[in-house]
Amino acid sequence: MKELQSRLRLGWFVFVALVVLTVAEYYVVTTSPPGAITIAMLLVFQFADAGLIIWYFMHVSQLWRAHDAPQQRTT
Amino acid sequence: MPGWTHKTDETVQHMSDFVLPLPKHETAVAVHGAAVHEHAPASSLSRNRVGLWWFILSECFLFLAFISARYYLLGLERPAELNQALGLGLSLLLLVSSLTAYRAELGAQHGDRRRLLRNTATTILLGLVFLMGVGYEWSEALVHFPPSEAFGTVFFSLTGLHAFHVLSGVVLLALVYWNARRGRYDSGSIWGVEASVKYWHFVDVAWVFIYPTLYLVR
Amino acid sequence: MPLVQAFVFAAIGGVFGVGVTVAGRVLTGREAWSLEPVVTVGYIFALLGWLLGIGVWDQWAREWLGLPVEHRQHRGWARYFAFTTDHKVVGVQYLVTFVALFLLAGLLAMLIRIELMAPGMTFMGLGTYNQVMSLHGIVMVAVAVATIIGGLGNYTVPLLIGAEDVAFPRLNALSYWLVPPVAILLIGTFFTGGLDTGWTAYPPLSDVNAAGQVLFNLAVITFGLSSILGGLNFLVTIATLRAPGMGWGRLPIFVWSIFAASLISLTATQFLAAGLMMILFDRLLGMAFFRASAGGDPLLYQHVFWFYSHPAVYIMILPGFGLALEVLSHFSRKPLFGYRLVPGGFIAIVVLSFVVWAHHLFTSGMSDALHGPFMVTTELISIPTGLVFLSALGTLWLGRLWLTTPMLFGLAFVFNFLIGGLTGIYLADVPTDIHLQDTHFVVAHFHYTIVGGEIFALFAGIYYWFPKMTGRMFSERWGKVHFWWMFLAYHTTFIPMFWAGIHGMNRRVGDYPAELGDVNLFISVAAFVMGGSFVVFTANVVWSWVRGPRAVANPWRAHTLEWQVASPPPIENFPATPVVVGSPYAYGVPGAVHAVLTTAPAHTPAASGGAQAEPAGPALAADSA
Ligand SMILES: [Cu+2]
Numbered sequence: 001m002k003e004l005q006s007r008l009r010l011g012w013f014v015f016v017a018l019v020v021l022t023v024a025e026y027y028v029v030t031t032s033p034p035g036a037i038t039i040a041m042l043l044v045f046q047f048a049d050a051g052l053i054i055w056y057f058m059h060v061s062q063l064w065r066a067h068d069a070p071q072q073r074t075t
Numbered sequence: 076m077p078g079w080t081h082k083t084d085e086t087v088q089h090m091s092d093f094v095l096p097l098p099k100h101e102t103a104v105a106v107h108g109a110a111v112h113e114h115a116p117a118s119s120l121s122r123n124r125v126g127l128w129w130f131i132l133s134e135c136f137l138f139l140a141f142i143s144a145r146y147y148l149l150g151l152e153r154p155a156e157l158n159q160a161l162g163l164g165l166s167l168l169l170l171v172s173s174l175t176a177y178r179a180e181l182g183a184q185h186g187d188r189r190r191l192l193r194n195t196a197t198t199i200l201l202g203l204v205f206l207m208g209v210g211y212e213w214s215e216a217l218v219h220f221p222p223s224e225a226f227g228t229v230f231f232s233l234t235g236l237h238a239f240h241v242l243s244g245v246v247l248l249a250l251v252y253w254n255a256r257r258g259r260y261d262s263g264s265i266w267g268v269e270a271s272v273k274y275w276h277f278v279d280v281a282w283v284f285i286y287p288t289l290y291l292v293r
Numbered sequence: 294m295p296l297v298q299a300f301v302f303a304a305i306g307g308v309f310g311v312g313v314t315v316a317g318r319v320l321t322g323r324e325a326w327s328l329e330p331v332v333t334v335g336y337i338f339a340l341l342g343w344l345l346g347i348g349v350w351d352q353w354a355r356e357w358l359g360l361p362v363e364h365r366q367h368r369g370w371a372r373y374f375a376f377t378t379d380h381k382v383v384g385v386q387y388l389v390t391f392v393a394l395f396l397l398a399g400l401l402a403m404l405i406r407i408e409l410m411a412p413g414m415t416f417m418g419l420g421t422y423n424q425v426m427s428l429h430g431i432v433m434v435a436v437a438v439a440t441i442i443g444g445l446g447n448y449t450v451p452l453l454i455g456a457e458d459v460a461f462p463r464l465n466a467l468s469y470w471l472v473p474p475v476a477i478l479l480i481g482t483f484f485t486g487g488l489d490t491g492w493t494a495y496p497p498l499s500d501v502n503a504a505g506q507v508l509f510n511l512a513v514i515t516f517g518l519s520s521i522l523g524g525l526n527f528l529v530t531i532a533t534l535r536a537p538g539m540g541w542g543r544l545p546i547f548v549w550s551i552f553a554a555s556l557i558s559l560t561a562t563q564f565l566a567a568g569l570m571m572i573l574f575d576r577l578l579g580m581a582f583f584r585a586s587a588g589g590d591p592l593l594y595q596h597v598f599w600f601y602s603h604p605a606v607y608i609m610i611l612p613g614f615g616l617a618l619e620v621l622s623h624f625s626r627k628p629l630f631g632y633r634l635v636p637g638g639f640i641a642i643v644v645l646s647f648v649v650w651a652h653h654l655f656t657s658g659m660s661d662a663l664h665g666p667f668m669v670t671t672e673l674i675s676i677p678t679g680l681v682f683l684s685a686l687g688t689l690w691l692g693r694l695w696l697t698t699p700m701l702f703g704l705a706f707v708f709n710f711l712i713g714g715l716t717g718i719y720l721a722d723v724p725t726d727i728h729l730q731d732t733h734f735v736v737a738h739f740h741y742t743i744v745g746g747e748i749f750a751l752f753a754g755i756y757y758w759f760p761k762m763t764g765r766m767f768s769e770r771w772g773k774v775h776f777w778w779m780f781l782a783y784h785t786t787f788i789p790m791f792w793a794g795i796h797g798m799n800r801r802v803g804d805y806p807a808e809l810g811d812v813n814l815f816i817s818v819a820a821f822v823m824g825g826s827f828v829v830f831t832a833n834v835v836w837s838w839v840r841g842p843r844a845v846a847n848p849w850r851a852h853t854l855e856w857q858v859a860s861p862p863p864i865e866n867f868p869a870t871p872v873v874v875g876s877p878y879a880y881g882v883p884g885a886v887h888a889v890l891t892t893a894p895a896h897t898p899a900a901s902g903g904a905q906a907e908p909a910g911p912a913l914a915a916d917s918a
Binding site: 117121122125126129130132133134136137139140141143144147148222223224225226227228231232250253254257259267 | 357358359460461521525526528529532533534559560561562563564566567568571574578579580581582587588589590593596597600
C-alpha cells in the first residue's frame with residue numbers, strides 16, 4: 001500500500017511538472033521574439049515534456065530492466 | 076570464438092556424418108563451455124513490451140513525415156487566426172488524461188478494480204472532450220485556413236491524423252473498461268491495460284510535438 | 294472455409310462502406326456517386342471485413358471481448374489457404390505467392406520488350422505501355438521487398454535462432470493475409486482508368502490522373518502495413534527468442550541481415566504511406582500538399598517518397614547480402630571471413646540509407662546546395678558495402694568450394710552486384726547523373742543490383758533451403774541448367790542497356806530514336822531467352838516438390854540449426870530448446886560446436902534463464918561415443 005501511495009504521488013509530481021513546462025512553453029514562445037533562440041527553447045520544452053511522459057508514465061526503463069523484478073501485479 | 080582459418084572442413088569427406096543430434100566432431104567438452112547460460116528466451120510479457128515499443132517507434136515516423144511537410148511547405152510561418160487559448164487548453168486536457176491513465180494502470184497493478192474503472196472512465200471522457208475540442212477547432216479553422224490552402228492542409232491533416240489516434244485510443248480504453256467490469260484483470264495478465272495505457276501516453280507524446288508545430292513555432 | 298468467410302465479410306464491409314459514403318454525400322447535399330471517395334471508404338471497410346473474416350475475429354476480437362476462444366489449426370494442404378500461425382506455413386505462403394508474382398511481372402517485362410523491339414509504337418499504345426511498365430514496376434518492387442524477408446526469412450529465422458516460432462505468430466499470419474487485397478486492388482486499377490505514373494507515383498500527374506491511382510495508393514499503403522508488421526515481428530523475434538547461448542555474436546549472418554532490413558521496413562515504410570496518403574488527401578479532400586497553385590509543392594512528394602524508397606533498396610538488398618554470405622560460407626566449408634565486422638556494416642548501411650534520399654532529386658530542381666552533401670553521403674555507403682564484399686572474397690579465399698546450384702547463384706551474386714555497385718557511382722555523382730538520369734543506364738543499374746543481386750541471392754536461398762522446406766531434393770542438373778541459362782542471358786540483356794542509356798535511350802517511354810533500334814532488338818531477344826530460363830526453374834521446382842527424391846535432414850552438412858532437424862521440420866521445430874555453444878560457421882575448426890540438441894520431450898521454454906538450458910547427458914554420450 002505504501003508503494004501505491006508513493007507512486008500515486010509521483011504521478012501528481014510528473015503531471016504538475018508537465019503542466020508547468022507546457023504553460024511556460026506557451027508563454028516563452030508568445031512573448032519572446034521569433035528566431036533561433038525561441039526555436040531552440042521550444043525544442044527543449046518539447047523534449048523535456050516527452051521525456052517525462054516516456055520515462056515516468058510509459059516506464060521505458062522496463063525494456064532494459066525487464067529481468068530484475070516482476071513488473072506485473074504487486075499486491 | 077574460432078577466428079578466420081585457412082583450414083577447410085575435413086568432414087566434407089564423410090558423406091554420412093549428419094547424424095542427429097550432433098555432428099561427429101562435436102565433443103562433450105565443448106558443451107559445458109562458459110557461454111551456455113548467456114541468456115534465455117524472454118517471457119511473453121517482455122516480448123509484448125518490446126513489440127509495442129517498436130510499433131510506437133514506427134508510428135513516430137508517420138507523424139514525423141507530416142510534421143516535416145509542415146516545415147517544408149511553410150517554414151516557420153503561422154497564421155494569426157489560430158485559437159491559442161483552445162490550443163493550450165487541448166494540450167493541458169491531454170496531460171490530465173495521461174495522469175488518469177497512469178492511475179488506471181496503477182489500479183490494475185494493485186488489483187484495485189474500482190480505481191482502474193474510475194480512472195479508465197475519466198480518461199475516456201477526457202479523450203472524448205478532446206475530440207469535441209478538435210471538432211470545434213475545425214469549424215473555426217474552416218473559415219480562416221481551409222484545407223485547400225497550404226496551412227489548412229498541414230493543419231487538418233496533422234490534427235486529423237492525431238484525432239484518429241485519439242479515437243483508436245478511446246476504443247482501446249473502452250475495451251479495457253469492458254473487460255475490467257467483468258473482472259478480467261483481477262487475476263492473471265494485465266497486459267491489455269498496460270498496452271492501452273502506453274498507447275494513450277504515446278498519443279499524448281505525439282501531441283507534445285504537434286502542438287508547437289502548429290500553434291507556436293514562428 | 295475461412296477463405297469463403299473472408300470474402301463474404303469483405304463483401305459485406307464493402308457494401309457497407311459504399312452505402313455510408315453515398316448516404317453521407319446525399320445528406321451533405323452533394324452528388325450521390327463519386328468514384329474515388331466511394332472506392333476509398335468502401336475499400337477500408339472491405340479490408341476490415343476481410344481481416345475479420347480471415348482470422349482477426351477468431352484470433353483477437355473474441356479474446357478482447359472476453360468471449361470463449363478456440364484456436365482451430367488446419368492440417369494438410371488446407372493450412373496454406375487459411376489463417377495459419379506456423380511460421381513455416383506463412384513462409385511457404387509468402388514464397389509461393391511472391392514467386393508466382395515474380396513470374397507474372399516477368400511476363401509483363403516480356404510485353405515491354407516486345408514493344409521495344411523496334412522504334413515507334415508497334416505492339417501497344419503509349420497509354421497501355423505506361424500501364425504495363427507501371428504494373429511491372431510495382432509488382433517487382435513488392436516481390437523484391439517481400440520474397441526473401443517474408444518467404445525465406447519467415448521460414449528460416451526461427452529455425453536459425455533455435456526458436457519454436459516467431460514472437461507474434463498471429464501477427465505474422467495477418468501480415469501475409471494483407472497481401473491478397475493488395476493484389477485485388479492492383480488488378481482493379483485496370484478497370485478504373487489504369488495506372489500510368491510508374492511505381493513512383495509522382496505528382497502532379499498522380500494528383501490529377503484517372504481513379505486507378507487511388508486504388509494503387511490504397512494497395513501500396515496496405516502493402517506497407519504488411520511490411521511494417523512483418524518487420525516488427527522479426528525485430529522482436531530476433532531480439533527476444535534466441536535460444537540459450539545464441540548471443541548476438543553467434544547469429545547466422547542471414548539473421549543479422551533480416552534484422553537490419555527489418556529496422557528499415559519498420560520505420561521508413563511509414564514515409565511511403567505518408568506520401569501516398571498525402572496524394573489521397575489532395576484528391577479526396579481537396580488538400581494542397583502537391584498543388585503548387587494553392588501553396589503546395591510537388592517536390593515535397595519526392596522528398597517524402599525517397600526517404601522511404603532509397604532505404605527500401607536496402608530492405609531488398611540487405612537480405613540478399615546475408616543470404617549470399619550464408620551460402621558462400623557453407624559451401625566454401627570455411628568460417629565467414631570478418632564475421633564480427635559484417636553486422637556493423639549492415640547497421641552502417643541502415644543508418645546511412647536514411648541520409649541519402651535526395652540523390653534521386655539531382656535533376657528535379659531541388660536546391661543546388663544539397664547536391665554536394667547528398668553526393669558525399671551516397672558515396673559513403675560504398676564503405677560498408679565494400680566490407681560485405683571483403684567478407685565474401687575472404688570467405689572464398691582458399692576455401693574448398695562446393696559448386697552446387699545454390700553456391701553458383703551465391704557466386705554470381707558477388708559478380709553481378711559488383712557491376713551494379715560500380716555503375717551506381719555514375720548515378721551518385723552529380724555531373725554524370727545529370728546526363729544519365731532517367732535513361733536506360735539507370736534501368737540497367739538497378740536491375741544489376743536488384744535482379745543480379747537480390748534475385749540471384751533469392752534463387753540461391755530457394756535452392757539452398759528447398760530440401761528443408763519441401764523434404765525433397767531438386768534436380769541438381771536442371772538447377773545448374775537454370776543457373777547458366779539465366780546467368781548468361783541476364784548479362785546479355787542488361788549490359789547493352791548501359792550502352793543504350795548512355796546514348797540517350799529514355800526510360801518509361803514506349804518509343805525511342807530510330808538509331809537505337811538494333812541494340813533494343815538485341816536486348817529484347819536476350820530478354821526472351823532469359824525469360825525461358827524461368828520455365829526450367831519452375832518445372833524443376835514443381836516436379837521435384839511432387840516427385841523428387843526424399844531429402845535427408847542435412848544434405849549440405851551445414852552447421853546451422855535448421856539442418857539439425859528433419860526435412861521438413863516438425864511443427865514445433867525442435868524436440869527441446871537447443872543450446873548454442875559456438876559459432877555457426879566453424880567449418881574446419883577442430884572440436885568446434887555450434888549447438889547441442891537434446892531429444893528430450895518438448896516443453897515450453899520457461900521465462901527464467903538457465904534451468905532448462907542444461908543439455909541432457911545421455912543423448913550426448915551416446916553420440917560422441
Ligand atoms: Cu537511392
